[in-house]
Amino acid sequence: MDIFLQQLINGLVLGSVYALVALGYTMVYGILELINFAHGEITMMGAMVSLAVIGALALAAPGLPGVLILGAGLAVAIPVCMALGLLIERVAYRPLRHAPRLAPLITAIGVSIILQNIAMLIWGKQYIPFPAILPQGRHEILGASISDTQIAILVLAVLIMLTLILVVQKTRLGRAMRATAQSRQVASLMGVDVNRVIASTFVIGSALAAVAGVMVSAYYGLAHYYMGFLLGLKAFSAAVLGGIGNLGGAMLGGLLLGLIESFGAGYIGDLTGGFLGSHYQDVFAFFVLIAVLVFRPSGLLGARVVERA
Amino acid sequence: MSSVPKLNKPQPRWLVFGLLALGLALLPFLVDAGLGRSWVRLLDLALLYVMLALGLNIVVGYAGLLDLGYVAFYALGAYVYAWLASPHFGLHLPFWAILPLGAALAGLFGVLLGTPTLRLRGDYLAIVTLGFGEIIRIFMNNLNAPVNLTNGPQGINLIDPVRLGEFSLSQPHALFGYTFTGVHLTYYLFLLLVLAVIFISMRLEDSRIGRAWVAIREDEIAAAATGINTRNLKLLAFAMGATFGGLAGGLFASFQGFISPESFNLMESIMILCMIVLGGMGHIPGVIFGAVVLTLLPEALRYTGDWQRTLFGQIYIDPADLRMLLFGVALVAVMLYRPAGMIPSARRRQEFADAKG
Numbered sequence: 001m002d003i004f005l006q007q008l009i010n011g012l013v014l015g016s017v018y019a020l021v022a023l024g025y026t027m028v029y030g031i032l033e034l035i036n037f038a039h040g041e042i043t044m045m046g047a048m049v050s051l052a053v054i055g056a057l058a059l060a061a062p063g064l065p066g067v068l069i070l071g072a073g074l075a076v077a078i079p080v081c082m083a084l085g086l087l088i089e090r091v092a093y094r095p096l097r098h099a100p101r102l103a104p105l106i107t108a109i110g111v112s113i114i115l116q117n118i119a120m121l122i123w124g125k126q127y128i129p130f131p132a133i134l135p136q137g138r139h140e141i142l143g144a145s146i147s148d149t150q151i152a153i154l155v156l157a158v159l160i161m162l163t164l165i166l167v168v169q170k171t172r173l174g175r176a177m178r179a180t181a182q183s184r185q186v187a188s189l190m191g192v193d194v195n196r197v198i199a200s201t202f203v204i205g206s207a208l209a210a211v212a213g214v215m216v217s218a219y220y221g222l223a224h225y226y227m228g229f230l231l232g233l234k235a236f237s238a239a240v241l242g243g244i245g246n247l248g249g250a251m252l253g254g255l256l257l258g259l260i261e262s263f264g265a266g267y268i269g270d271l272t273g274g275f276l277g278s279h280y281q282d283v284f285a286f287f288v289l290i291a292v293l294v295f296r297p298s299g300l301l302g303a304r305v306v307e308r309a
Numbered sequence: 310m311s312s313v314p315k316l317n318k319p320q321p322r323w324l325v326f327g328l329l330a331l332g333l334a335l336l337p338f339l340v341d342a343g344l345g346r347s348w349v350r351l352l353d354l355a356l357l358y359v360m361l362a363l364g365l366n367i368v369v370g371y372a373g374l375l376d377l378g379y380v381a382f383y384a385l386g387a388y389v390y391a392w393l394a395s396p397h398f399g400l401h402l403p404f405w406a407i408l409p410l411g412a413a414l415a416g417l418f419g420v421l422l423g424t425p426t427l428r429l430r431g432d433y434l435a436i437v438t439l440g441f442g443e444i445i446r447i448f449m450n451n452l453n454a455p456v457n458l459t460n461g462p463q464g465i466n467l468i469d470p471v472r473l474g475e476f477s478l479s480q481p482h483a484l485f486g487y488t489f490t491g492v493h494l495t496y497y498l499f500l501l502l503v504l505a506v507i508f509i510s511m512r513l514e515d516s517r518i519g520r521a522w523v524a525i526r527e528d529e530i531a532a533a534a535t536g537i538n539t540r541n542l543k544l545l546a547f548a549m550g551a552t553f554g555g556l557a558g559g560l561f562a563s564f565q566g567f568i569s570p571e572s573f574n575l576m577e578s579i580m581i582l583c584m585i586v587l588g589g590m591g592h593i594p595g596v597i598f599g600a601v602v603l604t605l606l607p608e609a610l611r612y613t614g615d616w617q618r619t620l621f622g623q624i625y626i627d628p629a630d631l632r633m634l635l636f637g638v639a640l641v642a643v644m645l646y647r648p649a650g651m652i653p654s655a656r657r658r659q660e661f662a663d664a665k666g
Binding site for chain 1: 440583630645
């Protein structure tokens with residue numbers, strides 16, 4: 001089995017999931033300059049809700065094809081997450097839009113603690129397994145193997161990202177979003193309903209997070225009430241790596257982070273002569289992140305903002 | 310213009326201070342009698358967090374540098390103490406030698422961390438400091454091989470308590486006819502150090518350095534244009550904050566007698582940040598208030614089981630599960646109703662009023 005190709009595939013799959021979550025961070029940041037700390041928890045909620053639906057359906061109707069059950073899970077999880085995103089924006093962020101910058105950050109942390117604990121109260125502290133409903137086929141390509149689930153994740157992620165780019169570049173809503181990101185005040189003077197645009201941004205980001213949550217739980221085969229924390233952290237790092245506020249940057253950053261992680265885990269032992277094992281893969285990822293930011297302080301694709309007083 | 314500010318009358322001030330000092334001196338006994346020994350321990354912990362919060366306040370509150378990896382310095386101070394005063398390496402140096410060493414080392418690391426991040430601002434700085442914090446934690450978790458430095462996730466045990474000659478803070482002592490237990494004596498030691506940190510913070514705030522930090526926080530370019538050496542002052546803020554963190558870390562190690570990487574995760578950094586923002590950033594009374602409340606609140610919320618019993622006659626939700634939920638609700642609620650913090654400084658209150666109007 002070719003290790004290089006295998007790590008490349010794993011990295012791309014993982015990275016496309018990170019990219020989906022990172023897009024949610026970057027869209028909100030682009031418009032509000034707010035780190036939506038609760039975004040990782042929305043992803044977790046997407047995974048948990050869909051797993052609950054999938055688990056119930058798999059028990060009730062064992063004959064149903066797996067793809068259909070998965071579709072039902074997504075069909076419930078996406079609206080739930082959208083509603084959550086809308087609610088969080090309305091309750092925790094909108095009243096603080098003119099407050100000092102760190103205040104919404106604290107409410108975001110508060111919201112993520114709340115969501116985590118609600119999930120814990122509903123679904124308990126144990127890991128929830130993903131039922132074996134999906135086809136388990138594996139394909140051999142040039143000595144590496146890729147599973148049906150991985151292919152599905154990659155294809156779906158690419159499709160979603162393309163759609164998002166189309167929406168942002170071609171539709172009225174997308175134009176309003178870009179205008180709001182440039183200047184909220186001027187956009188509202190041009191007749192853009194800024195509040196609606198911001199709410200839509202949260203809704204779209206949350207929908208992406210729901211899909212990403214289902215992907216993660218299908219990929220690893222389990223979900224947990226605490227999974228959103230690390231996932232959100234990595235996705236946010238990916239967004240910053242690419243240049244926060246930039247859609248292409250979030251996609252690039254997500255893919256890069258996934259690749260860095262999988263190659264780091266695969267090769268770090270060889271690189272350091274066995275001194276550092278694969279449990280240092282996160283260190284590796286953070287080192288790359290820091291190095292990139294030190295040399296390009298606004299991320300890979302981030303606009304070079306000229307400082308003005 | 311309602312009235313000219315009144316001159317401070319010196320007369321009643323000493324009375325207030327005297328009452329405050331008496332209250333603080335008697336507090337552990339009142340708490341011990343009223344709530345039990347475990348709450349005195351919590352009081353010690355609250356003082357430790359006051360120290361940490363005041364340290365981070367220098368970085369975030371004064372200089373405006375959002376640091377999400379502050380707990381790394383706390384960890385560093387704790388591990389330095391553990392290495393030099395536990396059976397792990399067989400060293401048992403006295404605390405008065407280790408504490409300054411740990412604090413100084415943490416300060417040095419503050420400069421090391423600060424140097425590459427000088428060009429970064431805002432959220433980019435936050436993510437890089439967060440990355441540093443996580444790197445340190447992962448190293449602590451894994452440096453049990455090839456050389457066993459940190460003993461991995463098991464942590465280091467049997468750390469020496471603060472001890473001066475034969476006088477150890479881990480045993481009860483009879484003084485002036487009263488028996489002082491270890492947690493009581495620790496309270497006084499921590500209180501003394503907290504007072505020192507408060508004093509330093511106050512003097513810094515009013516100094517040339519403190520005013521330069523405020524200038525950097527408000528507008529770095531304008532500050533540089535007025536001749537402030539922004540690089541050195543930002544590094545100084547990192548170093549000062551880290552020093553306090555390292556000091557608190559050493560005290561934590563001696564107080565607990567046991568440390569493991571679990572105590573120094575990202576959530577801890579976020580908690581300390583919450584203390585500052587919730588209390589009132591850049592304002593010493595606010596920060597102290599925030600630190601005390603956020604340390605005690607999760608413990609107080611353990612009593613929700615009793616409240617449920619009296620209200621509904623039975624326990625519906627395990628209080629251990631409920632308390633963090635309520636804690637999150639409290640964070641959101643306080644920020645919604647007091648976005649500048651519980652006790653904001655006059656300057657921030659003014660800024661907030663300006664932004665709103």
